[in-house]
Amino acid sequence: MTHVVVVGSGIAGITAALHAAASCEVTLVTKAALDAANTTFAQGGVAAALFEDDSPAAHARDTLAAGAGLADPAAVDVLTREGPERVRELRLRGVAFDRDAAGDLARGLEAAHSHPRVVHADGDATGRVIEHALIAALRASGVRVIEHAFLLDLVVDDAARVGGVALLVAGRRDILLADAVILATGGAGQLYAHTTNPAVATGDGIAAALRAGAAVSDLEFVQFHPTVLAVGEPFLVSEAVRGEGATIIDDDGRRFLFDAHPDGELAARDVVARAIAQRMTRQNGRPVRLDATRVGASDAAAFLPRRFPTIDAAVGARGLDWAHQPIPVTPAAHYLMGGITTDLHGRTSLPGLYAVGECARTGVHGANRLASNSLLEAAVFGARAGDAVVPDAAAAAWPVISAPGVADVAITDRAAAAQSPAADAVPFSRAALQRVMWEQVGLARDAVGLARAAQALTGWAVHERTAHTVADHEDENLLLLARAVAAAATARTSSVGAHFRTDAPAAITTHPILAPAAPEPVRRVVFASDRMRSEHGSPLPARLEAS
Numbered sequence: 001m002t003h004v005v006v007v008g009s010g011i012a013g014i015t016a017a018l019h020a021a022a023s024c025e026v027t028l029v030t031k032a033a034l035d036a037a038n039t040t041f042a043q044g045g046v047a048a049a050l051f052e053d054d055s056p057a058a059h060a061r062d063t064l065a066a067g068a069g070l071a072d073p074a075a076v077d078v079l080t081r082e083g084p085e086r087v088r089e090l091r092l093r094g095v096a097f098d099r100d101a102a103g104d105l106a107r108g109l110e111a112a113h114s115h116p117r118v119v120h121a122d123g124d125a126t127g128r129v130i131e132h133a134l135i136a137a138l139r140a141s142g143v144r145v146i147e148h149a150f151l152l153d154l155v156v157d158d159a160a161r162v163g164g165v166a167l168l169v170a171g172r173r174d175i176l177l178a179d180a181v182i183l184a185t186g187g188a189g190q191l192y193a194h195t196t197n198p199a200v201a202t203g204d205g206i207a208a209a210l211r212a213g214a215a216v217s218d219l220e221f222v223q224f225h226p227t228v229l230a231v232g233e234p235f236l237v238s239e240a241v242r243g244e245g246a247t248i249i250d251d252d253g254r255r256f257l258f259d260a261h262p263d264g265e266l267a268a269r270d271v272v273a274r275a276i277a278q279r280m281t282r283q284n285g286r287p288v289r290l291d292a293t294r295v296g297a298s299d300a301a302a303f304l305p306r307r308f309p310t311i312d313a314a315v316g317a318r319g320l321d322w323a324h325q326p327i328p329v330t331p332a333a334h335y336l337m338g339g340i341t342t343d344l345h346g347r348t349s350l351p352g353l354y355a356v357g358e359c360a361r362t363g364v365h366g367a368n369r370l371a372s373n374s375l376l377e378a379a380v381f382g383a384r385a386g387d388a389v390v391p392d393a394a395a396a397a398w399p400v401i402s403a404p405g406v407a408d409v410a411i412t413d414r415a416a417a418a419q420s421p422a423a424d425a426v427p428f429s430r431a432a433l434q435r436v437m438w439e440q441v442g443l444a445r446d447a448v449g450l451a452r453a454a455q456a457l458t459g460w461a462v463h464e465r466t467a468h469t470v471a472d473h474e475d476e477n478l479l480l481l482a483r484a485v486a487a488a489a490t491a492r493t494s495s496v497g498a499h500f501r502t503d504a505p506a507a508i509t510t511h512p513i514l515a516p517a518a519p520e521p522v523r524r525v526v527f528a529s530d531r532m533r534s535e536h537g538s539p540l541p542a543r544l545e546a547s
């Protein structure tokens with residue numbers, strides 16, 4: 001029977017696993033606990049054309065417009081046409097989306113949507129509700145689950161076919177072979193000093209794909225969310241709050257966003273985030289303020305805790321009272337539009353390797369993702385990839401490895417890829433990398449800053465430390481990805497969407513699909529050929545125990 005390994009346990013990974021499990025054996029591995037995924041933290045909801053006054057075509061138009069001309073119309077068409085079916089599937093899996101007073105499915109408005117079409121659950125806990133429902137479905141499905149298994153690398157044979165994963169489990173390296181691997185490892189918000197993402201978002205799947213030689217694209221397009229609490233740890237304040245009527249004001253109490261765009265607070269996310277950052281520069285770095293005191297028919301004190309219970313708790317925990325006072329907010333890194341290049345079924349440039357969710361670049365987001373399209377993309381393309389693997393494996397020209405077998409692991413010494421530190425380099429630390437990325441490869445970029453970033457990033461070599469904890473591997477992944485993002489941002493010399501160059505603010509270029517964005521030495525875990533196996537009698541890799 002075909003065996004598929006899914007890496008990652010957010011909505012994309014679990015959806016892919018559940019779909020694949022209909023016709024094959026599936027193992028899902030994840031680096032931490034199952035619910036430690038970006039999905040759990042999603043607030044706003046899922047955008048889909050579910051209502052009679054809406055249509056997939058209107059949703060597609062909004063998605064294409066937000067993408068600043070760089071979204072792929074075919075991918076957007078799939079997203080918006082199949083989205084409603086995936087939302088219905090989530091409901092069948094037990095996700096109770098909120099209802100309004102009349103008992104109808106409730107829907108919110110978010111920035112750059114022409115219709116209110118964002119469905120949500122437990123107010124602003126949509127991701128948590130979805131994640132828990134999907135975990136329950138996964139537990140009941142027969143999919144083998146391995147938690148706390150960190151992806152070290154992809155197993156790639158001499159013909160560049162992916163046939164498994166190398167994992168670090170409880171301090172031990174191990175190999176799990178498969179006929180196909182679906183990466184659903186999420187994004188890389190931890191590249192930045194300020195982010196809405198949880199600690200697990202270190203770009204491990206994209207880094208592994210880069211090392212294996214997979215094509216990636218659009219890595220320069222990093223989305224910064226405009227409104228993150230500027231007191232205490234960064235905490236997302238959903239765009240849905242502005243959708244309910246909250247405004248953004250500066251030090252003078254002025255709604256300045258209409259200077260940037262006629263849609264003001266509901267302009268596309270890149271426009272709003274940039275305008276806020278510029279205003280903060282003008283007011284010596286002080287955060288702007290989100291004024292929610294008049295939402296909910298002017299009964300904010302009753303409305304806010306009911307509609308946004310999670311944010312309300314976070315605001316209260318910081319000693320703020322948002323029903324009566326505007327709260328300080330600032331932009332923070334939120335979402336990576338680029339990633340591992342895929343087709344419309346999650347297939348990557350490497351046979352046997354699929355990518356879904358935030359680690360993938362399907363083309364639906366272009367240069368700027370439309371609010372609440374991320375959970376939708378994960379569900380739509382997770383399902384497509386899960387459905388595609390078995391027919392692909394049956395039709396493939398490459399030999400199918402139908403059970404864990406013999407492997408001979410040759411991991412090139414990480415030190416071989418070391419580059420000598422630049423003379424003026426500060427020692428590597430994750431915090432130093434995050435600062436460089438925030439300052440030079442952040443909301444606004446220019447050639448000088450990007451060159452400085454490239455110099456710092458090139459000078460660092462994580463593996464000069466004795467590197468082999470999960471955190472060390474994460475650091476290595478972040479460094480590889482930071483170099484790739486900086487290289488992609490350098491290569492795109494004009495501004496478009498979330499990629500804003502202060503040295504070329506206006507022009508829009510055509511959209512190149514880049515091969516691996518930063519040429520890095522390719523390191524592969526290589527299958528032994530049959531011949532080598534019989535010569536060397538390699539041992540069977542230890543089987544991993546399911547949790």
Ligand code: SIN
Binds near residue numbers: 042239
């Ligand atoms: C939000 O709730 O503002 C975030 C939703 C998203 O990232 O699409």
